[in-house]
Amino acid sequence: MDLDRTRFGPAGYPMDAPRKEAFSYLRSIGLGGMEYQAVRTVPKNEELLSWVKKEAKDNDIVLSLHAPYAINLASEDEAKRRASIERLLRAAKAAHKMNAKHVTFHPGYYGKLGREKALKLALDSLNELVSEVRDEGLRVELGPETMGKPSQLGSLDDVLIMAESVDLVIPTIDFAHIHVRKGGCLKSKEDYSRILDEIERRLGTLNGLVIHFTEVEPTKSGYGERMHHELGSGYGPEFKYLAMLMAEREVRWLVISESPLLERDSLKMKRTYERYLRRYQ
Numbered sequence: 027m028d029l030d031r032t033r034f035g036p037a038g039y040p041m042d043a044p045r046k047e048a049f050s051y052l053r054s055i056g057l058g059g060m061e062y063q064a065v066r067t068v069p070k071n072e073e074l075l076s077w078v079k080k081e082a083k084d085n086d087i088v089l090s091l092h093a094p095y096a097i098n099l100a101s102e103d104e105a106k107r108r109a110s111i112e113r114l115l116r117a118a119k120a121a122h123k124m125n126a127k128h129v130t131f132h133p134g135y136y137g138k139l140g141r142e143k144a145l146k147l148a149l150d151s152l153n154e155l156v157s158e159v160r161d162e163g164l165r166v167e168l169g170p171e172t173m174g175k176p177s178q179l180g181s182l183d184d185v186l187i188m189a190e191s192v193d194l195v196i197p198t199i200d201f202a203h204i205h206v207r208k209g210g211c212l213k214s215k216e217d218y219s220r221i222l223d224e225i226e227r228r229l230g231t232l233n234g235l236v237i238h239f240t241e242v243e244p245t246k247s248g249y250g251e252r253m254h255h256e257l258g259s260g261y262g263p264e265f266k267y268l269a270m271l272m273a274e275r276e277v278r279w280l281v282i283s284e285s286p287l288l289e290r291d292s293l294k295m296k297r298t299y300e301r302y303l304r305r306y307q
């Protein structure tokens with residue numbers, strides 16, 4: 027998405043303010059973004075959608091929207107696959123109405139198809155979706171998220187292939203998921219750096235990305251996520267290395283905090299980032 031600068035905000039409404047003051051509260055504490063959570067149902071209420079749009083605009087909060095979890099673009103069951111496309115289209119309509127320019131979603135599962143066939147089917151689904159998004163005149167980009175379980179469609183390579191193959195697709199980069207998918211692969215600045223190099227090489231730019239960040243506890247096996255933890259929990263991955271690279275490479279991102287401490291940890295991320303920004307200027 028077009029971004030004037032790197033912005034930070036929570037996944038969902040802030041925890042420390044009543045809902046009707048959510049957007050003015052985010053601004054008052056110095057945040058500039060939020061990912062609207064439509065993870066169970068997509069809001070249809072026009073009054074609500076226009077309220078969100080106006081509040082976000084009045085308070086200079088840039089929005090993305092998280093689509094329902096119940097999506098599988100690679101389902102072998104044609105009815106389920108079509109229902110997933112429909113659900114994503116509804117999410118895109120809601121996003122358009124609230125002026126959220128990016129729709130994050132979980133692409134689905136490899137299932138019995140295996141990686142190659144599942145990916146191919148997901149690309150077909152995305153192409154169908156994009157033509158419907160165009161027909162409806164919706165001004166949104168579609169953001170398949172990097173997923174944490176090895177059985178999920180959504181390795182970094184998967185989502186980059188989707189972006190390379192289908193118009194309007196720009197992935198949502200979830201670093202906690204990248205970390206636990208490979209048994210805790212983000213340990214040093216270089217580990218992050220390799221990921222950023224790969225994204226830049228394949229997409230042509232690092233600017234405009236929507237990022238999810240939280241520390242995360244892996245499952246017993248070491249692969250996949252068990253639960254999210256606050257920054258500094260010790261579980262990792264560590265935000266400071268990413269913050270260094272963001273400052274060095276002068277990226278413009280929307281960084282969404284998925285920590286249990288939501289906007290409180292968003293502010294921590296913003297302060298860490300600004301500290302490195304000053305150092306590199």
Ligand SMILES: [Zn+2]
Binds near residue numbers: 131132
């Ligand atoms: Zn997600």
